[in-house]
Amino acid sequence: MRYEHSIERSTELLRAALPLMSRQQSALHPISYAVWYEYVCGGNPSLREAVDAQLAQHQALDEVRTRELFTRHIAEIDPGTAQRVSDGFSRVLTGMAESAALAGDQTARFGDSLSRLSADLLVEHDPGSTLLALQDSTRDMQSAMARLQQRLAESQREILQLRDEVRQARQDSLIDSLTGLANRRAFDERMQQWAGGDGPPHAGADPHAFLMLADIDHFKRVNDTYGHAFGDQVIKAVAQVLQQFMPGGGLAARIGGEEFALLMPAADAQQARDLAEQVRRRIAGSRIRRQGRADEAIERITVSLGLTRCRPGDSAAAVIDRADQALYQSKQGGRDRVTLLAA
Ligand SMILES: Nc1nc2c(ncn2[C@@H]2O[C@H](COP(=O)(O)OP(=O)(O)OP(=O)(O)O)[C@@H](O)[C@H]2O)c(=O)[nH]1
Structure with a gap:
């Protein structure tokens, strides 16, 4: 999303931001202005939450805290x-x-x-x-x-x-540059929003949220056999499949080198498992070809998947941990499979 404020709207925001800014202990400078502009315009929920928490303790923002907020919530950019x-x-x-x-x-x-x-x-x-x-x-x-x-x-x-x-x-800064999926930070933010008490991001549409983790099998061998560039091509192909299967309101992210997450709404565990199975089958059935070597036979690429339900009351870390255990069981069980760990 980009800012599309009209001149009138930005003047309004300016008027709203300046008095708030001047009540703090921090000097009036571009950094404190950026914090308060973001605060009043309401498009930065994590910043708003952090500022509200500070104000709830009747603490004015001093120089150090203002700069921290800026760095954490606004300037996570190059x-x-x-x-x-x-x-x-x-x-x-x-x-x-x-x-x-x-x-x-x-x-x-x-x-x-x-x-x-x-x-x-x-x-x-x-x-x-x-x-x-x-x-x-x-x-x-x-x-x-x-x-x-x-x-x-x-x-x-x-x-x-x-x-x-x-x-x-x-x-x-929230996009993974190799695959175009959400990156680890975006995934963590989304999980935190949910665990922070806002409810699952898609709670309006469906109260059932599931987290699926996927890890490419024997990826080191793929890299070692065909080279790092082909490894990247495999990562992109897996990402495309996740993107294709991501239901509305969900989030597909690359959260590690060859590890992915799909946060998805599903009516029940069976529906979530069916979707994970479809992802698994689609990847196992793909023929990823090396650029310029279309005829070359490549071993089958497979992924192992771990699935769990995100229950209200769970912390983000608890859900990720459970999905991780499910993924581990899939690896231990022989790979190329889905494990659902009931909450
Ligand atoms: N091409 C490529 N390789 C990566 C990237 N990030 C991590 N890797 C490689 O991914 C491999 C991960 O290997 P391991 O964690 O040992 O696991 P594995 O070989 O996939 O085996 P299992 O997970 O046990 O099935 C390592 O060789 C990393 O160098 C990346 O962005 N591109």
Whole structure:
């Protein structure tokens, strides 16, 4: 998801963020602004939860905590992007401060000239020339205000662009670059959301959530026999199958070198097992060919799968541990099989 806030919306967010920011112990700078902007816009649940927990203890955010929140929930992006965004905020805020100061000076000058003109009127100067001078001052004031408006509009555009960059970089940081599946961090976040009491992510549609772990069998041998590049090709092929079978509301992730997870809603254990069996069969039945060597026979690629139900009340770690035990049993039992460990 990308930020698509209108100028009006980002102004609203700016207005909402600034008072919250100023109540904290941290200085007002681009990093604290980013934290509070994310907080008020509501698109960053983990940040919101962390800030709310802090505020619930009536603790204002100090410098150290603010930077921690930024690093953990916003800047988990490459340092180059983080630096660019930070520089961008500095620029935008400095520009806004300069514009406001300019407008302030101009307003003060306007006030002075009004006082002078009213004094002139009182001492019977030529009223025509006084009115002309008044007209000039008003025109100056109008153009200062127009410049201010333009600067603010430019600043807002720049903020939107920077927000887009942060969101995009964060999005990228949740994707596994080899397969395009969710990565370990995205998987952990989703599991935490569920274990944190929000209910399974797909609870609205189906209260039954299952976790399936899959591990490619004898993958070291595949790498050793056909090379690392072919190993990568196998990983991608397995990922594609998981993606194909992922039910709506589920999450398919690559959580280790040759280990995958599928978080899925299913009506009951039988349905979850059927889906895992389909995944297993599809992979075992695939013919993955080496690029440029279409005729070469490759040994069958298989996966072992461990499946368990995610029960309300379970911690994320407990569910993963149970699925891991089920996977281990599949390996011990001869591989290329599904084991369901009842909760
Ligand atoms: N090509 C490739 N290989 C990887 C990647 N990540 C991990 N590996 C390899 O995956 C292999 C995993 O091997 P093991 O954990 O020993 O297990 P295995 O050979 O799959 O055997 P079982 O799991 O017991 O069936 C190691 O050789 C790693 O080097 C990757 O991104 N690409």
